[in-house]
Amino acid sequence: MEMINITIDNKKVQVAKGTSLLDAAKTVGINIPTLCYLHLHDLEITNKPAGCRICVVEVKGRRNLAPACVTECTEGMEVNTHNIRVLNARKTVMELILSDHPTDCLVCPKSGNCELQTLAQELGIRQIHYQGEQSHYREDTSPAIIRDVDKCIMCRRCEMMCNEVQTVGVLSAVNRGFMSVVAPAFEMNLDHSVCTYCGQCVAVCPTGALTEVDHTNSVIRALADPTKTVIVQTAPAVRAALGEEFGLKPGTLVTGKMVSALRRLGFDYVFDTDFAADLTIMEEGTELLDRLSRHLKGDKDVKLPILTSCCPGWVNFFEHQFPDMLDIPSTARSPQQMFGSIAKTYFADKLGIKRENMVVVSIMPCLAKKYECSRDEFKVDGNPDVDFAVSTRELANLIKQANIDFNSLVDDDFDRPLGESTGAGVIFGVTGGVIEAATRTAYEVFTGKKLEKVNFDQLRGMEWVRSATVDFDGLPIKIGIAHGLGNARKLLEDVRDGKADFHAIEIMACPGGCIGGGGQPLHHGDSSVLKARTSAIYREDESKVIRKSHENPFIIQLYEEFLGKPCSHKSHQLLHTHYFDKSKPVEIE
């Protein structure tokens, strides 16, 4: 590898050819400030339009200051990152950005977590010398995401996520000059577009331009209503990330503290979406085995591969973009919806209360879950199975509002029966986890043998598209995995073109799976956070006594007492769904 010698702030640095000034500076402990730049290292997601000019530095011999994020090191370069010329330019740039930005920080939902605010603080901005007209746009509220684009600074990270990573293609820079902004086509509202509500735009937005629809006040009201029994479920990925909101190291598992906090908040029952994940495996796994055995018997009508259907962003994606393939995904509802459905039937019956008097709240790493629980097919006489889906970030806010010192909480356990789960339910939170959980159960049910090794390492990892063959006692089962919707698209196109012969495929809309969801604590471009959360999830799995969904005693009890068997008539009514063609073809006369 060719090495380059340069000097940054009088420090000698040797880096590989092709390294940017920004990365070179980092190796000697110099953090050049950035704003539009985003680099999720392990996922190879990069945004560097060099648009904001915050990272400018002085390169000896060059007339103009150079943006460090896109300037490659060349032999003998002498760079200064903080002389007076650089500092003045950087502050001027910052003041110009701020001159067209609302200054309502005190009441902005992003306050305290805003990269623009932090940067203004770090650069010591105390006054904005440039006063003039500010651009104003219409606020756009969808079921999951709010666009307050007066706060858009045109970093275009959201546009990159929406187009390059997710290939959803809803967001684009539109208009010109002062009026330019990131918006859907024709500046229509998000809910008229093909937005999947995956929330990856929100996950990378440095300001308050893109935020989630906040349901914390609705939850507080429900908790205060004495006529309501309020039940909460927590998704697997939440426990691996919630601690970050309270200053804990990424990857700290806070399952027990989270349960304590929820109990203190006043929830009548603290349950676990992991229980419903086990239930999902029973239904989806049975569906897989049914399709598989029909296929092996030579049934030509059977559709393979079966695609997982737990991820609501993914469901929205194929309803919009692959309407010709609606019969391939599993009909199993997502764990969130299975939980709501069982809570408001089986558990409400046990308590002897009406569904109208039960409020189901779910804590989700996801913004698409907000949309999912509002879908008409998940309501009974207008009453939704899940009333409110709040994000990990919103839960942290609820805990703070209730004056709870989270870090000093003593661990507590979930309630029974809907709080008991296996390691298989936990790993739903990471890419590859759902299919690994399904494999653990499907293997044992199909072969009648006990798994010697529960871990399927070949299904794990961060590579965008993975495939593996699992030996089902002599029968090779081909499994495909994709995370990120752009990769899902590739895999799905291969299936459509007959280029892929998988038996089962798992898709997660978000990079890394749910641990990287749009409702999680913000990673601020640090992909090691996602890795730490992933290993936390696998640690939780390892720590469980029972690690296969079909061995969950409360799942067995649920089938005995209520559902009968997997994919029974009752299961179909309560736990399965159907999909809609939501493509928007051009109307032709």
Next chain:
Amino acid sequence: MASINIKLSDHKIAQLKAICMEFNNDKGELINVLHKAQHLFGYLPAEVQEVIAKELKTSVAHIYGVVSFYSFFTMTPKGEHPISICMGTACYVRGAEKVLDEFKRILKVKVGETTADGKFSLSCLRCVGACGLAPVVMVGEKVYGRVAPDGVKDILDEYSKPQ
């Protein structure tokens, strides 16, 4: 940007697809495709952009991004005779603004608008490359040079006559 909902006829869609095909459905040729499409329809309504997005396998948002960036592209229908006044430096210093004001006064429209009868629409452009003829006005494809405010009515009369 305003849009008018229209339903495209099969024939027009076929023509539009042929334009895309002419450029091998290459999204790198988007601007050329949009040029020809605007020539065909007179403007670029949402429906046209949706067809192009499908043919070029790109997002409608991206197409709208390009359409809304360039002032040449419009989503409002142009008049039967689109009038463009050059506001490039040479034309401007030789009185293009006065010519423009005269068009606005007679037609009772602002820049970017179309007359109520759909006959004329008014727009500005930057340099048609005929600076020697400044100030320059274009009506459709026809170029008028050295236009003075008192010549505006004559130009309009050419197109107002029953044909």
